[in-house]
Amino acid sequence: MKAYLQATAFYLPETVLSNNELNQLYPEWSVEKIAEKTGIVNRHIAGKDEYVSDMAIAAAKRLFETHPGAAENIDFVILCTQSPDYMLPTTACIIQEKLGISTKAGALDFNLGCSGYIYGLAIAKGLIAANIAKKILLLTADTYTKYIHEMDKSNKTIFGDAATATIVANEGIAEIGEFELGSDGKGAENLIVKEGGSKAPVLTFQEETDQYGNVHSSSCLYMNGPEIFTFTSRAVPGLVNETMVKNRLDMEHTDLFIFHQANLYMLNHLRKKIKIPDEKFFVYIENTGNTVSSTIPIALAKAIEYGQIKEGNKVLLAGFGVGYSWGGTVLHFQ
Template sequence: MLQSEIAAIEFRLGSSRDGPDEWQSDNPDWDISSIVQKTGIWQTWVARPEETALDLAEDACGKLLDRGARADVDALILVTQTPDYHLPTSACLLQSRLNLPQSAMCFDVNLGCSGFIYGLALASSLLESHLRRNVLLVCADTYNKLIDPRDRTTRTVFSDAAAATLIRPAVGLGSVGPFSFGTDGSRFESLAVYDGAARSSYEPGSKPRLRMDGAGVFMFTTSTVVNSIREFMQQSSVEVDAFVFHQASKLVIDHLTKNLGIPEERTVRNLDRVGNTVSASIPIALKQAHLDGQVRSGDTLLLAGFGVGLSWGTCLLGWGME
């Protein structure tokens, strides 16, 4: 069976920095030190008012595709929950901006923090079924456009960002899979934006706002996510060199590491300087861990994304990049 691998990753953060000074200035009653102690996030990145997820995606892809021929990309998967328009599909707009071939398969995936894992499964499936040869997987969101600046559960956590990942047939030590997935739509209210779509009758003038039940999301990670990863590890029975979890918060990653019995030195973290970048968090963490030498060619990695939906996914990744 044809095996696939990650060939390259690039990313783009929002243009403006937001942090403790700004949070405190806008919200004098917040206990900033307590918030940062729990989240582990010292700064977030915010897109400019005129800057959208599609713009960030274009920049991330531009960095990656400058290295090779755009004509080789025959599929584009865009994972986003903050599209420029309800329709058309943002992937179609990105195809035009990047000047990708008109023969390319392009589509959106409306998923949040589990989106990279799902997108990686779709990309590798396209390659392994010989439908496509070079898949560009893009994860991009601008959650800050949905955040109330007085909401400490979201403003101090989420960053705007895009990550572009090129998946191709394996030529070395790289590999993708196996995978495990799960969904529990009965708990969708834990992370939701209610306004601005059909259920709210597209009310004119309504401002879509992200609402997060922090306690509910944490309980989800302490039960469902932990159990899912533990079961996956037992079934896989391989030695994992590094664990790359969705960079939700320090509290969440601390809990996963402790309850799964993972040595701290094998856990990749970058949320302190990047924040929670939703579906882009895992590829950005992979890129930075590779640059820092924490992830090396030949390593076996376990990736796990979880959040909005509620949705979760886990996979193994053979790292082949030098």
């Protein structure tokens, strides 16, 4: 049984962190330097009392408002997040109740980051193919900024918070194609929050400063930028090629590429390495930052809004990052 993307929408928190504000925190980093290195001008930051369930519900409500009928007959809720409201219960169950979705609907969370939207589409397609569900609400939401040390300049300039909502069903605007997925746990410690889980439940907040002046703590988000860049540069070209092969496509017949919006430097490096024409490469990061699992669906929604995607287009999606994990698929627009 085929599965289709039916509609998508997103939510960005009200609070905005601009490059001007970051320059006041870190005078040695000019506004121009931050924008040049990251491609980011503004990031949206979840409020002090705003959590993943709040943002995911806001994204879902926006989807329901802008797409009449989207809220009807949902029989599964899937939430991708690495910052759930609680260790337990499942945040997707909380969202199901607050949205008034039927108690006959299944609900689950899965913990994945920058490749999470692709994995979510794969799970949703599998549920439909197995005739377990007919209409799925796929949500992504993360509040990475709550885990970033105030003086971690590198991460604070890159990450923002967001949530998205997508309907996957047995009919819609784009058929979901074949998947290429992968993982390599050897890179786990290169993007990690070491404390707070069952292995290290006590938050120590012991600090250390790296050679670049970034302050790190085992209780906060740590990212080894050079190692993440090396992994991405190695894994993504093969991911893109295998995704095209599985979907019987080549560069000429793929109309648009939407990658995880990590940062502009990395995106430009990948585009040039894979030899993707600039006009086929969609970037939307300037006013959102890296929103982890939400970057691809936000960019997808914007590409549709801007008329970058037309009937008959084939759009390749590629996610990659924390885990390590990666995934790709193609949307065949009707």
